[in-house]
Amino acid sequence: MIIDIHGHYTTAPKALETWRDRQIAGIANPAQMPRAAELCIGDDELRESIERNQLRLMRERGIDVTIFSPRASFMAHHIGDFQVSSTWAALCNELCYRVTRLFPRHFVPAAMLPQSPGVDPATCIPELVKCVEEYGNVAINLNPDPSGGHWTAPPLSDRHWYPIYEKMVEYDVPAMIHVSTSCNPSFHTTGAHYLNADTTAFMQCLTSDLFKDFPSLRFVIPHGGGAVPYHWGRFRGLAQALNKPLLDEHLLHNIFFDTCVYHQPGIDLLTRVIPIDNVLFASEMIGAVRGIDPETGYHFDDTKRYIDAADVAPDARRKIYETNARRVYPRLDAALEAEGL
């Protein structure tokens, strides 16, 4: 079985974006604020948006199951206040949940949180609880920078975030550390902000003792870990200079990297440098990079081709494709077993 741990609902029916535009307009002019119930999308529309896109490509590429969360760039936690984020997160999570109910053998949900800049993350707990208990979400996406590129939140090691971590530990769900759209003109969203956030999050963990406080907390760092595996020697050296344990001991019980790296040399480096137990298959398809690589003739984000071509043993490949995901996401494992998978 091949599990893609990083998929977003980037192909939702247009009505979702239209509703969001009305909501944003409603921030300035409350008379225009739409009610949640005004978003009407039928099951047929959901089904079509998936069958023609993600599911079609999963079948073409041989991917069986995708962990499916709301579109990352649309989370845009910097827009509006907590109430705006709360309504928006609830709608997006519900849509993803409905998709997973329509295709229970192919999609398993992960939740976005109603984060808002300067607001206590504890306010996200009710949505998290609902998504896990009622919707069967197996993970959350946690945005380390709800300001959208201004980086005004405390580091992930700060007690600010502990209410979320306590709930994650209670439910045994991991978090993918994933920012959203950059509203800072310095940072291109998918070409800089995403990768920077991955590197930043890793370093915030490295300089801290967060995982002493939460030994079972698990973070998945997407996009192949940003700059981290490429600079693994730098990080090992910095940890040593900071009198931290070796990275395997200090961080790798708790931090995992996905394989959203869109060329063969990058995947080769990732699988050479990072212990295989910490590498989880993902493509973020359909996502930031949708084109066909003229050098290979295949989609840049067809990461399965790179894993298949990488110099890893068959049992290591099976870990990357399936067993690591089942271990890091115990509720995914349970959901798959419930489907007989």
Add this chain to the structure above:
Amino acid sequence: MIIDIHGHYTTAPKALETWRDRQIAGIANPAQMPRAAELCIGDDELRESIERNQLRLMRERGIDVTIFSPRASFMAHHIGDFQVSSTWAALCNELCYRVTRLFPRHFVPAAMLPQSPGVDPATCIPELVKCVEEYGNVAINLNPDPSGGHWTAPPLSDRHWYPIYEKMVEYDVPAMIHVSTSCNPSFHTTGAHYLNADTTAFMQCLTSDLFKDFPSLRFVIPHGGGAVPYHWGRFRGLAQALNKPLLDEHLLHNIFFDTCVYHQPGIDLLTRVIPIDNVLFASEMIGAVRGIDPETGYHFDDTKRYIDAADVAPDARRKIYETNARRVYPRLDAALEAEGL
């Protein structure tokens, strides 16, 4: 000949830091502001600070020449106003110049600029002119984020920066794009902010047509290009999606990467992915990562060992070690020739 294009004066005599501390105290209390002339460091002190450190290691490792600029983390352009930066940059550049005069066969200077957040970069021109014309500087260090991690400046593609670029083109000097200390608690300086800035700068160039306006402008992106080579497929795909030319054509006449990547797999990726003409040897020694790698028994920043072990042809290695640097830094080439090197 082996040229290290990325060295900073991280070992300056303590008097420099003491003077800077007094200067910083003087921002709040002008009565305490020291005069520049109060910094007194003798040639013997300079000589010793180099011979015991950088020059010793250069000899041990077989590095002949280093492009030498003020300590990057100490630039701290976010501290004080333009006048503070201006005085500080002048002192630091003068010290580096004196070092290069003491060791003219081993060190060639590059200048920091007196940047200050929100201040027109044109204000840096007099220092740049002095450093090139009087001190023989062969390059500048340009900080794309003088705010120190708040990223309040326009992107490098903005006309804001054009006065600097016009002078660079006139003098035919490249800029290393190098941030300084992060004062944003989100970003560890050497573990996140430096790498993020490298990635950010590359993407700012990618999304723009800056090099159409300045076809001979040259940027060196340090620390192996941040996350860029590891995610080369992502960047190729994003360029394609943005209808930009292939990266070789779009950026690689103007952008170069150094080899400050502190483990063998990273250097192997860099030399596999990036055309050899765009890779310049560097170690940033003595810099962010000073320890000995327990996996190899050698210093993390002894990057010559990785280049020597990389799978590159002898003529490619010579480009990385010498001829690329002479081409990208024409004033370095002239300075070396003047020394008979």
